[in-house]
Amino acid sequence: MNRTVYLDNAATSWPKPSSTIEAMVEFNRSIGANPGRSGHARSVDAGRTLIDAREAVAGLFGASNMLGVIFTKNVTEALNIVISGLLNDGGHAVTTSMEHNSVMRPLNAARARGADFSVAPCSRRGELDPRDIASIIMPDTRLIVMTHASNVTGTIMPVAEVASIARERGIPLCVDAAQTAGVIPIDVGAMDIGFLAFTGHKSLFGPQGTGGLVLGKGYERMIEPLMYGGTGSRSEFEVQPDFLPDKFESGTPNTIGIAGLGAGIAFIGQTGMDAIRTHEKKLTARLLDGLGSIEGVRIYGPCDPERQTAVVSLTLQGMSSSELALALDEDYGIMARSGLHCAPSAHRTIGTFPEGTLRLSPGYFTTREDIEHTVEAIAALAVRKKSGAKT
Amino acid sequence: MSAAEYCVILFDSVSSTLLAEKFLKKAAILHKVIPVPRHISSDCGVCIRFSPDLRDRVEQALTGSVEFREICTL
Numbered sequence: 001m002n003r004t005v006y007l008d009n010a011a012t013s014w015p016k017p018s019s020t021i022e023a024m025v026e027f028n029r030s031i032g033a034n035p036g037r038s039g040h041a042r043s044v045d046a047g048r049t050l051i052d053a054r055e056a057v058a059g060l061f062g063a064s065n066m067l068g069v070i071f072t073k074n075v076t077e078a079l080n081i082v083i084s085g086l087l088n089d090g091g092h093a094v095t096t097s098m099e100h101n102s103v104m105r106p107l108n109a110a111r112a113r114g115a116d117f118s119v120a121p122c123s124r125r126g127e128l129d130p131r132d133i134a135s136i137i138m139p140d141t142r143l144i145v146m147t148h149a150s151n152v153t154g155t156i157m158p159v160a161e162v163a164s165i166a167r168e169r170g171i172p173l174c175v176d177a178a179q180t181a182g183v184i185p186i187d188v189g190a191m192d193i194g195f196l197a198f199t200g201h202k203s204l205f206g207p208q209g210t211g212g213l214v215l216g217k218g219y220e221r222m223i224e225p226l227m228y229g230g231t232g233s234r235s236e237f238e239v240q241p242d243f244l245p246d247k248f249e250s251g252t253p254n255t256i257g258i259a260g261l262g263a264g265i266a267f268i269g270q271t272g273m274d275a276i277r278t279h280e281k282k283l284t285a286r287l288l289d290g291l292g293s294i295e296g297v298r299i300y301g302p303c304d305p306e307r308q309t310a311v312v313s314l315t316l317q318g319m320s321s322s323e324l325a326l327a328l329d330e331d332y333g334i335m336a337r338s339g340l341h342c343a344p345s346a347h348r349t350i351g352t353f354p355e356g357t358l359r360l361s362p363g364y365f366t367t368r369e370d371i372e373h374t375v376e377a378i379a380a381l382a383v384r385k386k387s388g389a390k391t
Numbered sequence: 392m393s394a395a396e397y398c399v400i401l402f403d404s405v406s407s408t409l410l411a412e413k414f415l416k417k418a419a420i421l422h423k424v425i426p427v428p429r430h431i432s433s434d435c436g437v438c439i440r441f442s443p444d445l446r447d448r449v450e451q452a453l454t455g456s457v458e459f460r461e462i463c464t465l
Contacts, residue, residue, distance in 0.1 A: 036405030039426020
């Protein structure tokens with residue numbers, strides 16, 4: 001079996017546009033210097049690489065100030081900056097039961113330091129009723145933090161509705177856009193999102209090791225950095241500068257990765273986010289349709305391409321998710337992720353804890369043939385399991 | 392640029408400097424990004440040099456868009 005099908009785009013998108021790879025090669029070949037630490041030509045060019053990427057990120061998310069775009073190594077780091085920053089000395093946060101451990105673990109760490117948080121329950125399809133957020137807000141709630149779409153079921157969350165609750169109550173909202181940035185429009189200005197955490201290596205078509213935080217105006221004053229150090233600015237002072245982006249960007253950044261991220265975002269602009277989303281919706285629809293008719297397959301989540309990202313979670317009767325993933329990989333060259341997807345709370349919500357599910361996540365470069373091959377493979381495994389079980 | 396005289400505009404950070412560069416390019420104002428002259432600041436970063444006769448245009452291009460620390464004539 002020479003054919004391979006990569007269906008793990010919700011973890012890391014692959015392949016990348018060739019422009020992403022070329023931008024990284026070009027940075028290393030022709031620039032390669034430390035951004036903003038020296039005044040020479042290539043150091044300035046490295047700095048331009050960063051500011052161009054900030055401009056691209058700000059443009060993509062409707063942020064008016066590109067200096068409020070902070071680069072981090074991934075969305076997890078961005079979420080930690082916000083959660084640890086706002087709950088460093090107590091207080092209360094509100095979240096949903098569909099969160100990834102990138103939210104749940106920092107919240108639990110904050111709880112161990114004296115803060116607390118409440119979790120709005122979601123339906124078995126992973127859907128949130130925004131009123132369940134409103135009802136758990138307390139007088140000392142300092143933060144509402146939630147995912148824009150579940151990494152387990154793809155369920156798209158009512159972020160705009162929660163944003164209006166947050167605005168009414170005067171509580172900062174932090175959105176985890178790991179699964180949506182680049183594929184579902186986000187406008188931080190129009191939606192009044194104070195903290196938008198994103199990652200570069202999924203639907204933004206950047207490399208691993210890139211991500212960031214988009215800060216609304218004035219929100220930087222609410223939080224302290226996770227890390228302190230050299231910024232190339234105000235070097236005569238031994239305390240951290242308070243201006244953006246330097247306050248939150250200590251040490252030499254991943255400029256080569258950010259060069260790739262900038263090219264990835266440019267690819268979205270050239271291709272059109274609509275075209276990307278439309279293609280992914282078609283693939284999701286075909287997966288839902290094809291898998292839905294296989295005996296023994298159970299699909300989780302909204303089962304509606306309009307209400308989910310390109311993520312389909314399933315179980316096959318009589319086979320664990322890890323056995324299924326192994327059989328798909330070994331026998332059919334299909335790469336997918338099994339287990340709990342770092343989101344035990346989400347799996348509890350949909351009723352698949354601790355067994356987990358098999359998650360199929362197509363991407364923009366996935367083809368209709370890839371999906372047909374996958375549906376046929378799972379159908380064949382279902383038959384094999386059924387006949388095997390009889391013997 | 393008149394002999395031995397030019398202006399430099401200083402910013403808080405390299406990011407601000409390079410953001411300002413974007414606005415100056417857009418306004419087609421001749422400039423150059425240079426290391427901050429050691430005798431005006433101990434910062435290790437960069438600043439933007441331009442001809443003194445462009446001072447008003449530079450200020451106009453950046454006001455409301457990029458905060459700057461000061462403009463020095465050297």
